[in-house]
Structure formats: C-alpha cells, structure tokens
Amino acid sequence: MIEGLLVLELKVLVDERGWFKESWQRARMTAEGLPDFRPVQANVAFNSEKGTTRGLHAEPWDKLITVGTGRVQGGWCDLREGSPTYGQTQTVEIGPGTAVFVPRGVANGYQVLEDATTYLYLVNDHWSPDAGYVNVSHKLIDWPLTPRNLSEKDRNLSTELQPVPPRKILVTGSGGQVGRALRKVLPDAEFTTSADFDITAPPERNWRQYQAIINCAAYTAVDDAETDPARAWAVNAQGPAHLARIAAENNLTLVHLSTDYVFDGASERAYREDDPVAPLNVYGASKAAGEVAAGTAPRHYIVRTSWVVGEGKNFVDTMRGLAERDIRPQVVHDQKGRPTFASELAKGIAHLLTTQPEYGIYHLSNSGDEVGFDELAMAVYTGLHRDPDMVQPVTSEQYFEGKAHARRPSRSTLDTAKIEATGFVPQNWRVGLALYLL
Structure with missing residues (x-):
C-alpha cells in the first residue's frame, strides 16, 4: 500500500x-481522513474504448479521482523522495462508488474497463506547461486488459524511477540567529534574507509548490523601535499579515516567531500561552500585533521565545568577549x-512541522532554572574559567541611567509544558551553555 494514497x-x-x-x-471527507487539499481545478477525460490506458504521470499537485460513467482500474507508483513506500505500486478498481486521493509525487495512471467511461478528477494547482512533471512507464502496473x-x-x-522532491519550505530572515540554525536542521529549505524577500512586500512565488513558511524576519532593535515605530510595525505586524494571507490562500502552514516581550513581566509564575499580552514597549506591541496577524492563517504555529543565543550578535557572545578580556x-x-539557544529553537520548529500538533501558540525556550x-x-564567566564575581549586578534603572531606552519586562520566563506535551x-x-562555550 502506498502511504498517503x-x-x-x-x-x-x-x-x-x-x-x-x-x-x-x-x-x-476531511472528517474521514482526507487531507484538506483545497482543489482549484476540475478535469474530465472521456474514454471511448475499454483498454485505453493513460499514464503514469506524477504531476506537482494532489488529485481526487472518481468516475462519472463506467469503470477504470487505477494504477499508481510512489515516486516521492524520502517516502517509506518509494517505488511501490498499487491498483484499485474505481467505479461510481469509489474515490481515490492521490498525493503529489505519486505517479497516476488508469485503464478503462468499459466503453464510454468518463474519468473525473480535482487538483489543487492549475495546469501549467512549465510545471515539473515526472512520468514513468505504464509497464510498472499489471493491467487487467491489454493496454491500447x-x-x-x-x-x-x-520504467526507471525518478524521485519527486517534496513541496518546499521557505524561511524568511535567514541571516539571523534562528535562520542560520534552521539551515542545519532543514538543509533542503529555501532560505531568503530581507534583501531578496521583503516580507512587507512579498515577491511572487508559485506558492502551491510550498508546504510551509517559517518567518524569522523581524525588527528586533528594541530601543530604536521607540523612535522608529513605523518600521517596527511594518516588519513585525504588517509583514506577518502578508504571509498569513499567502498561507491562507495556498493552504500552507505558517510558523511565526514571536517574543517574551509581549508580556509585561508582572506574573509571579512562568507565562503560559493563554496568558493575556500586555507589552511595555513599541517592539513588544508590534510583535503582539504580528501574532494576531499570523493567527489569521488557518494553519499556523506562533512560537514565542526568549533571550535567543546563536550565530550572530547575542548576550552570551558579548559576555564571552568581556570575560576573555578580563573586563568587569x-x-x-x-x-x-531563561535563554534559548537557536539550535534548540530550530529543532522545536522542525518538530512542530513534522508532528503537526494542534495549531496555535507554543512557548519554546531552553528548560532549567529562572535566572537574571x-x-x-x-x-x-564560570564556563570560561573566570571569576564570576567579576560580574557586577545592577538594577535596570542604574544600567540605563541617562540613556534613552524602552521598558523591559522584569520577568519573561516561558512555560514550555504545551510543547513538551507534543513530545519535544x-x-x-545550562547544558546548552556549556556546549555553546566549547
């Protein structure tokens, strides 16, 4: 049996x-397990003589097949790259009481069993002469009649098989810490930066050939956002709205990164996903608006995170540099x-896309004790064999004295019980830090 057929x-x-x-x-049909594949085109093929044989054609879209009149034997071969049933074939007789869902990348063919048979099928992308077709011989199927x-x-x-690659994943803002970490977890994804994919004015794509968008693009200059709110809102709120529209129109999953700064820090416990947002600054407000926008996509994961540490400018690397120069x-x-290592965040995002739990908001940071x-x-400093007493604790008021700055939440620890319940x-x-400092 072919998986997904x-x-x-x-x-x-x-x-x-x-x-x-x-x-x-x-x-x-979706209640019975059929994917909500959102068909956009209906096709009819009339076949005058029994024995007529067509295929096998692996087109870059899903199909739902039945007949209007007569009967056919459907035949399929799985050409999906990485599929557990790659290369396997399957046949089913299709009459008026049968419909078959054929996933993208499964080569489809049929043989007519009665004269004057009408073959009907729905597809979820429009036919195009430029689409990527992979076809294979009808000889792979044991037909009941002599093909004609x-x-x-x-x-x-x-009869030689050619693998069909899966639908693509687009990663925006891939020059940042999370985008760079995702390259190691999702090496086959399409990675874009703001220079070639501006989320405030998304360029055209054949979106039906994508399965997901991971939005790592963001305006993250917390203090600058106070004096440049228009840009912060354009990137952090309007950008996700554009991506959500694309996702909704093309049946894609949207993964959107958000922040602990949507909270005010007044909670006496770790923040859960259903706690009300109350941002203290423009950056947090723009990200909270972005969450609302991203949530309009029917298939969405909003991933809130905190204190990201990865390849690029971050707090841990700043402290490392100071420690190595013996600065206090x-x-x-x-x-x-709690800090979140970008490598762990990337793994969590991949986990959501792979396991597909309930859509919604998920908190994701590294686990462990809450710290300042x-x-x-x-x-x-300890991990680099420096005296931790070299670090001088001060209040935020003391640190920012005389400097223009945005208010920060005093507590932004995220409760990760919801994503843990999905198996991640x-x-x-502290383990992540030790490995990062190696």
Missing part, C-alpha cells in the same frame, strides 16, 4: 432516473528569564 467509499443514490453522488464533500490507445509519449516512457561588566539583575541576566553572565522536551539551558 486514500481510497474512499462514496454514497451513490440510485432511482429510476439514474444515480447521484457527491464526488467532493469537504467537511465529510496509448499516447506516443506514454508508450515511450521509461555591569549586568542587570532585575530582568528574569547577571546570573547568566556569571555562568558564562527542551534541553536545560
């Missing part, structure tokens, strides 16, 4: 006039939370 029984109502059936009924009326093209197809830094002690920035700095257990941040 689904055979459905259709209710056929018969009377003296003939018969009636619902060949596509979204609510019922083959097209010249089908007659000459090879002043570090705030009244902002509490001063304690995190001390841990860096984040690494303790």
Whole structure:
C-alpha cells in the first residue's frame, strides 16, 4: 500500500432516473481522513474504448479521482523522495462508488474497463506547461486488459524511477540567529534574507509548490523601535499579515516567531500561552500585533521565545568577549528569564512541522532554572574559567541611567509544558551553555 494514497467509499443514490453522488464533500471527507487539499481545478477525460490506458504521470499537485460513467482500474507508483513506500505500486478498481486521493509525487495512471467511461478528477494547482512533471512507464502496473490507445509519449516512457522532491519550505530572515540554525536542521529549505524577500512586500512565488513558511524576519532593535515605530510595525505586524494571507490562500502552514516581550513581566509564575499580552514597549506591541496577524492563517504555529543565543550578535557572545578580556561588566539583575539557544529553537520548529500538533501558540525556550541576566553572565564567566564575581549586578534603572531606552519586562520566563506535551522536551539551558562555550 502506498502511504498517503486514500481510497474512499462514496454514497451513490440510485432511482429510476439514474444515480447521484457527491464526488467532493469537504467537511465529510476531511472528517474521514482526507487531507484538506483545497482543489482549484476540475478535469474530465472521456474514454471511448475499454483498454485505453493513460499514464503514469506524477504531476506537482494532489488529485481526487472518481468516475462519472463506467469503470477504470487505477494504477499508481510512489515516486516521492524520502517516502517509506518509494517505488511501490498499487491498483484499485474505481467505479461510481469509489474515490481515490492521490498525493503529489505519486505517479497516476488508469485503464478503462468499459466503453464510454468518463474519468473525473480535482487538483489543487492549475495546469501549467512549465510545471515539473515526472512520468514513468505504464509497464510498472499489471493491467487487467491489454493496454491500447496509448499516447506516443506514454508508450515511450521509461520504467526507471525518478524521485519527486517534496513541496518546499521557505524561511524568511535567514541571516539571523534562528535562520542560520534552521539551515542545519532543514538543509533542503529555501532560505531568503530581507534583501531578496521583503516580507512587507512579498515577491511572487508559485506558492502551491510550498508546504510551509517559517518567518524569522523581524525588527528586533528594541530601543530604536521607540523612535522608529513605523518600521517596527511594518516588519513585525504588517509583514506577518502578508504571509498569513499567502498561507491562507495556498493552504500552507505558517510558523511565526514571536517574543517574551509581549508580556509585561508582572506574573509571579512562568507565562503560559493563554496568558493575556500586555507589552511595555513599541517592539513588544508590534510583535503582539504580528501574532494576531499570523493567527489569521488557518494553519499556523506562533512560537514565542526568549533571550535567543546563536550565530550572530547575542548576550552570551558579548559576555564571552568581556570575560576573555578580563573586563568587569555591569549586568542587570532585575530582568528574569531563561535563554534559548537557536539550535534548540530550530529543532522545536522542525518538530512542530513534522508532528503537526494542534495549531496555535507554543512557548519554546531552553528548560532549567529562572535566572537574571547577571546570573547568566556569571555562568558564562564560570564556563570560561573566570571569576564570576567579576560580574557586577545592577538594577535596570542604574544600567540605563541617562540613556534613552524602552521598558523591559522584569520577568519573561516561558512555560514550555504545551510543547513538551507534543513530545519535544527542551534541553536545560545550562547544558546548552556549556556546549555553546566549547
């Protein structure tokens, strides 16, 4: 059996006039396990003689097949790259009471079993001469009749299998810490920077050939956002709105990164996903608006995170540089939370896309004890065999005295119980730090 190829029984109502059936009924069929594949085109092929054989054609879209009149034998070969049933074939007889869902990348063909047979199918992308087709010989299937009326093209197809790559994943803002970490976890994704993919004015793509968008693009200059709110809102709120529209129109999953700064820090416990947002600054407000926008995509994961540490400018690397120069830094002690290593965040995002739990908001940081920035700095100094007492704890008021700055939440620890319930257990941040400092 080919994985993902689904055979459905259709209710056929018969009377003296003939018969009636619902060949596509979204609510019922999706409830029975059919993917909500959002068809955009309906096709009909009339076949005058039994024995007529077509295929096998692996087109870059999903299909739902049935017949209007007559019967056919459907035949399929799995050409999906990485599929557990790659190379396997399957056959099913299709009459008025049968429908078959054929996933993208499974080569499809059929043989007509009765004269004057009408073959019907829905697809979720428009036909194009420029689409990527991978076809294979009908000889891979054991047909009940001697094949006839083959097209010249089908007659000459090879039995050699060619893998069909899966739908793509687009990563925006890939020059940042999370984008760089995702390159190691999702090496086959398409990575874009703001220079070639501006989320405030997304360029055209054939979005039906994508399965997901991971939005790592963001305006993250917390203090600058206070004096440049228009740019912060354009990137952090309007950008996700554009991506959500694209995702909704093309049945894509949108993964959107958000922040602990949507909270005000007044909670006496770690923040859960359903806690009300109350941002203290323009940056946090723009990110909270971005969450609302991203949530309009039917298939969305909003991933809130905190204190990201990865390849690029980050707090841990700053402390490392100071420690290696034996500098005694002043570090705030009244902002509490937990760091998130970009490598762990990338793994969590990949986990959501792979396991596909319920759509919604998920908190994702490394696990472990809640600390202030001063304690995190001390841990860096200790890990580099420097005296942690070199770190001088100060209040935020003392640190920012005389400087223009945005208010920060005093506590932004995120409760990760929800994502842990899906099977992803984040690494303790102290373990992550030790490995990062190697």
